[in-house]
Amino acid sequence: MAKNGGIRIAIAGIGNCASSLIQGLYYYTPERCADGVVGLMHTEIGGYQPNHIRVVAAFDVDARKVGQDVNRAIFAKPNCTKVFQADIPDCGVTVQMGQVLDGISEHMANYDEDRTFVRADARELSKAEIVALLKDSKADVLLNYMPVGSEQAARFYAECALEAGCGFINNMPVFIASDKAFADRFAAAGLPIIGDDIKSQLGATITHRVLTDIFAKRGVKLLRTYQLNTGGNTDFLNMKNQDRLASKKKSKTEAVQSVAKTRMENENIHIGPSDYVPWQNDNKICFIRMEGLLFGDVPMDLELRLSVQDSPNSAGVVIDMIRCCKLALENGIGGVLAGPSAYFCKHPPVQYTDDVAYEMTEAFIRTRPALAVTAAE
Numbered sequence: 047m048a049k050n051g052g053i054r055i056a057i058a059g060i061g062n063c064a065s066s067l068i069q070g071l072y073y074y075t076p077e078r079c080a081d082g083v084v085g086l087m088h089t090e091i092g093g094y095q096p097n098h099i100r101v102v103a104a105f106d107v108d109a110r111k112v113g114q115d116v117n118r119a120i121f122a123k124p125n126c127t128k129v130f131q132a133d134i135p136d137c138g139v140t141v142q143m144g145q146v147l148d149g150i151s152e153h154m155a156n157y158d159e160d161r162t163f164v165r166a167d168a169r170e171l172s173k174a175e176i177v178a179l180l181k182d183s184k185a186d187v188l189l190n191y192m193p194v195g196s197e198q199a200a201r202f203y204a205e206c207a208l209e210a211g212c213g214f215i216n217n218m219p220v221f222i223a224s225d226k227a228f229a230d231r232f233a234a235a236g237l238p239i240i241g242d243d244i245k246s247q248l249g250a251t252i253t254h255r256v257l258t259d260i261f262a263k264r265g266v267k268l269l270r271t272y273q274l275n276t277g278g279n280t281d282f283l284n285m286k287n288q289d290r291l292a293s294k295k296k297s298k299t300e301a302v303q304s305v306a307k308t309r310m311e312n313e314n315i316h317i318g319p320s321d322y323v324p325w326q327n328d329n330k331i332c333f334i335r336m337e338g339l340l341f342g343d344v345p346m347d348l349e350l351r352l353s354v355q356d357s358p359n360s361a362g363v364v365i366d367m368i369r370c371c372k373l374a375l376e377n378g379i380g381g382v383l384a385g386p387s388a389y390f391c392k393h394p395p396v397q398y399t400d401d402v403a404y405e406m407t408e409a410f411i412r413t414r415p416a417l418a419v420t421a422a423e
Contacts, residue, residue, distance in 0.1 A: 059191030195290020216241030233381030
């Protein structure tokens with residue numbers, strides 16, 4: 047039985063990632079969890095299973111989602127992720143009109159009705175109204191699912207979480223948790239934050255990091271590497287605008303550089319989204335190449351192709367992030383959660399190898415109060 051009636055979450059951005067997350071809350075029933083499950087790193091954290099999480103507030107700007115029950119909105123265009131749990135009842139939470147700010151790239155305004163955003167003809171809620179909704183809904187945690195490049199929007203929702211007294215999970219590559227000023231403010235408010243930029247369950251970044259770590263541990267000199275990614279969801283369409291990619295490329299590149307034995311020169315490492323292929327939908331295809339030197343300076347190279355459904359690949363990670371945030375709230379821990387941020391995100395305030403970050407996260411789950419760490423510390 048979940049403590050205190052479960053975990054109440056608010057979501058900013060009802061796209062493919064939110065769709066997979068919400069489907070998962072209904073897919074992982076108590077019966078399925080009791081029988082042993084596929085796809086979860088933790089069936090239970092602190093007494094909470096996935097089905098103990100529920101959405102109590104939601105914000106978007108698309109005409110096909112605003113005004114709809116959130117459990118209907120997750121299946122609306124331009125969402126195109128795989129449907130693995132279609133039988134979902136209405137939850138009684140209506141998607142509200144958020145603030146657009148820089149959340150929509152100009153090139154997507156009239157791209158294709160099925161592929162881009164159709165701006166809702168509704169009044170944008172003010173910051174005060176959004177904060178009031180978060181307070182009235184008693185949301186424990188606010189999840190930020192803004193598109194890549196939405197600097198203003200990400201900071202706006204972080205401010206809303208602070209004013210409303212919510213924990214904050216920053217799933218995208220605008221640097222909030224790794225911004226000392228923001229981290230210190232969350233610590234001062236006694237509110238937990240996990241970020242930045244989610245590291246998927248078994249995606250391009252975690253795979254590239256593990257391979258880079260193997261090179262370092264096995265004495266192979268990594269000379270140069272690339273990671274190329276293609277996909278057909280709105281995230282990849284949004285990233286066709288190169289002006290929105292700076293933080294994304296930095297986040298992904300630093301995630302790999304941080305586990306290399308010797309930092310590579312910029313010209314020897316290329317990591318980032320490569321192209322938008324509409325028919326791929328939510329399928330992300332990643333190509334990794336690594337060139338190095340073995341014993342006797344003998345050359346070697348490695349090539350890997352990874353194909354995953356992008357949004358479900360992130361949802362299981364977010365479910366753990368939500369539960370870690372709730373544990374922090376229950377134990378009066380504010381500021382950046384160091385272990386979960388390093389394990390679940392590409393660009394935490396402090397990078398650790400995945401083995402170390404895993405142990406830090408497990409320790410946080412077991413002995414929570416002793417491991418409260420803020421960016422200021």
